[in-house]
Amino acid sequence: MSWTDIAALDDIPLRGARIVKTHAGCVAVFRTDENEVYAVSDTCPHKGGPLSEGIVHGKKVTCPLHNWVFSLETGEAQGADEGQIATYSVRVENGRVLMDLSQISKVAA
Secondary structure: OOEEEEEEHHHOOOOEEEEEEEOOEEEEEEEOOOOOEEEEEOEOOOOOOEHHHOEEEOOEEEOOOOOOEEEOOOOEEOOOOOOEOOEEOEEEEOOEEEEEOHHHHHHHO
């Protein structure tokens, strides 16, 4: 794994997200009420909505365009919606958020 420091945990608002721009597109890094951090594709597969602008509830995010709901853990659409978003490994160490950028390279290939 290729862990890279991408932000301070406090830079990501509770129930919010920050964007990490990569050569393969934008990744949304979310922080839940429980201070859990998840990284997923920022693009909804339905209409391309920016998931980073969506509503975080529990371990899910709702797309701001058409209310599709995705699991931040698995990337799978919830309920009657179909589709999936890419998920990426992240971890928190000493108040810093680290992301495995080697996964981005595999998705882009």
